[in-house]
Amino acid sequence: MDLSSVVIQTTPFEGQKPGTSGLRKKVKVFMEKNYTENFIQCILNALGSKLQGCTLVVGGDGRYFTKQAINIIIRIAAANEVAKLIIGHLGIFSTPAVSSLIRTHKVLGGIVLTASHNPGGIRNDFGIKVNIDNGGPAPDSVTDAIYEETKKIKEYKFTPKLETDRLIDNMGTHTYKVDGRDFVVEIIDPTTDYVNLMKQIFDFQKLRDLIRGTDKRPPFNVLIDSMNGVTGVYVRKIFVEELGAHPDNNVTRIVPLDNFGEIHPDPNLTYAKDLVDKVKDNPTYDFGAAFDGDGDRNMIIGKNAFFVTPSDSLAVLANNLECIPYFKNHGIHGFARSMPTAAAVDRVAKKLGMEMFEVPTGWKYFGNLMDAGRLSLCGEESFGTGSDHIREKDGIWAVLAWLSVIEHKKMSVEEILKEHWSIYGRNYFTRYDYEECDSDAANQMMTHLEKLIASSDFVGKTYTASKKSYTIEKADNFSYVDPIDKSVAKNQGIRILFSDGSRLIYRLSGTGSSGATIRLYIDSYEKENVFTDAQVRNCH
Template sequence: MAELKSISVPTTPFDDQKPGTSGLRKKVKVFQQNHYTENFVQSIFNALGCKVKNSVIVVGGDGRYYLKEAISHIIKIAAANQVSKLIIGQNGIISTPAVSSLIRSNKTTGGIVLTASHNPGGINNDFGIKYNCENGGPAPDNVTNEIFELSKKIKEFKYVPDLKTCGLIETIGVTTFKVDGRDFVVEVIDSVENYVNLMKDIFDFGKIKKLVNQPFNILIDSMHGVTGRYVERIFVEELGADVNKNVTHTETLEDFGGEHPDPNLTYAKSLVDKVKADTSYDLGAAFDGDGDRNMILGKNAFFVTPSDSLAVIANNLECIPYFKKNGVKGFARSMPTAGAVDRVAQKLGKEFFETPTGWKYFGNLMDAERLSLCGEESFGTGSDHIREKDGIWAVLAWLQIIEHKNMSVEEILNEHWCQYGRNFFTRYDYEECEGKGANDMMATLESMLTSSGFVGREFSSLGKTYKVKVGDNFSYVDPIDKSVAKNQGLRVLFEDGSRLVFRLSGTGSSGATVRLYVDSYEQSNFKNDAQDILKPLVNIALEMSQLQKFTGRDAPTVIT
């Protein structure tokens, strides 16, 4: 075995490598700049400090354009930084939930996840890199802040230029290199097996298989993202679904087939249209590029909001074997998410948490055994089986509940609303706005919300009047480590329980995405049309924020 030598490569810092809500996301061509990817990866290893020596790191991503090139850089940098072993998915592909599972089951130092999640892929679109810690979850703020600070003053990165990576990750197996007198191991694994075994431990596959093979018809859409191979292994091979009728878009493509891999009513329109047109389908589901988000549809494309999905699962955990065995601790949701799960927690006597947006805020609560189930309105649902949201897990949870209750998706929701009332919820996304206008809007709005006369003001539209109870910029004190997250979104809480939330998203790769969240609770009028119920509040939000004036936008890019 020939011995390889590492070198130090001089470099200069970039000033734009601050991770967002979940990692660093930029256009592919930004990552392709000379030393851009290498600088950020080296900054991750520098942030690990002494933990990097002899560490074991999981590496994988969602199959988007630039994945293999990035992995090649990671391998050569890891070898030079005295990493002991990399565990890499075959062809570099692992879903984000599966990365979390691998980190936890192998007790590794952490993982590097190569994804821009639900953002478009391809040479002219997005790529992303994020670091997950040893608990399997996204790095907390103190770690990502340290990575950013180090990236601003980096002077060199370590590299093994003669380590040949061509073809290395295409075949399952173990390859050992001798680097600077040390063994460096690259283990290429079946990216699906570990995750499938975890799902089989959580759910009763026998019962779900009987459901799927009865006259209960499903359509699962991978949107040409990473979940294709997971869907084929779980739903087709394990549960007996028809590969031609029950699953679609399962081939993972570098550009996601030219589509936007975001499972919502706008970007998963082909699924919505098919389930609506073919009344034989009882359940439709879609996943995003890296497999952590999900959308649930019932017959005739009956849409289940993520907030309702979380609440329904919370109210029916007793039928899932994992929770029968481990018990149910607390529930949590991100601040912008509608408050449907709050009432479930109250009725069941479970601890409840409201956190900032970002899955990393749930991790401490799970590690402290105070949280079992959590979710975000951005189509993310998950439990403490891993430390990421998990799209396939959510669909399996719904199938387990449907089998147990012997009810349709719509019947389950109607039963839930009769018991708890309904949170009508919508989100307006204004994507790629000009940054200055968006920031000016938020600053002006915050000044109004926090002024002395704002609480008690009344706002009216379409015959409805709402009185302000609270106006603030949401902050969060972590109950476990007492860390503080500030400036997490502007909130207007009205006396009737309705809410408006305004945020600038941290998941985009360019420009600014303004998000408006509208939440209205109705105890008895739960069968009314959501847009009719929410229209007065939407009008008030647009007037209050002067959104069109500041952004020039007269309509959102996406309405959820």
């Protein structure tokens, strides 16, 4: 049966501006008539001449409205001369898996249905983001083009008689005739490609021996928490089936739920408290890890819930990449961090003679550096860590990397950190979030801060706290010039840099679904006093 597409008249919606990780709004907003249809059509319009005959990867973290959005995408893509969609079974793909598939299959890009660590369910958040042909998040040039399309859209193309009900419930290939052209929808196992990639990067036999134990070494007892997000299917495949972890004792909350079980799927000490308490209360656990909704963020804790800050995690991995076969084979080409992330990795880069980059918040800013062969490892203070194996941050990769370091060094998480601090010193780091602030008031605050740091007597001032003096060495509103394509990102946050390497950062965030979020970052460097409890220091 030859299906026909139709053109449906529409009008623009205000505020369809993609942030650092796509468009995030409340589910009820995406459910408004034509709202999702408009945005999908604008994505396709922005792809321009590349769209005709292309293949796209589609999937997400399984949150509420994923299936409805996929049905819309299928019908709009078919009408817009897309040749093929590769969709995860049940609509499931972790964000890292989408990046991997785009690169493996060499397709034009992907549409990722996630609001990442934001809560899910009918009353909470949904999101749509675009990844480009290198597997990474769309850069500003693409998201700006999408936004321009949203302001002028008058119509979208649709294939009303293309039957999508329950299409993603079973794996297989479906071929349709739409306006005389072939249109293919392939539903695949979301884990196969990604698991194969992890096997190429890590020594699974060594990791299996670590977790199961050997004649010479007791089992290393882990607890992996998927927080009812998308990583559950990957955790079962990798940690249980491949590495021999116990399905009852070593993994938890591994069934993806469309509301994440009414929890906030954000892997930090506040929202992953369930994991922290279990590891703290059970001294047999050597290691704990949690992932967010779409699988790109991770939290690492050691025995007794010893907490590893994301900036320390990045620095430790940078210092131990020789433990991972991938880097032996591909070499190490430089490190990077987002601007608010504590500068612990900078000291590792300096000692190892590696190129070091400081970029704005947003994983897309790492992509050009990786594509140019100048970046191997990078991370963000918001619990994101990754490497050049894909173009997204990758929670499961980070945990496998940590386990590789532990296996190689035969040390505990705490021992590894304390050894690292004794060599490099320690960045005591904390972040305060002020969410859903009035946007105008937040912007006024940032304007006031910018005037303050521009005053002639600001640099050189000295402040004292906890019997230590801090002298301001530099202050600015961070801007970044991409060394590869020379694109410029301005107004990325107020930086106050002190002479001892400590820093104070103020920044507005673009990942919430309503209002403005003000983030305050405090990064205090100590060369000698490295073993103080970080929570005690934060109280001073």
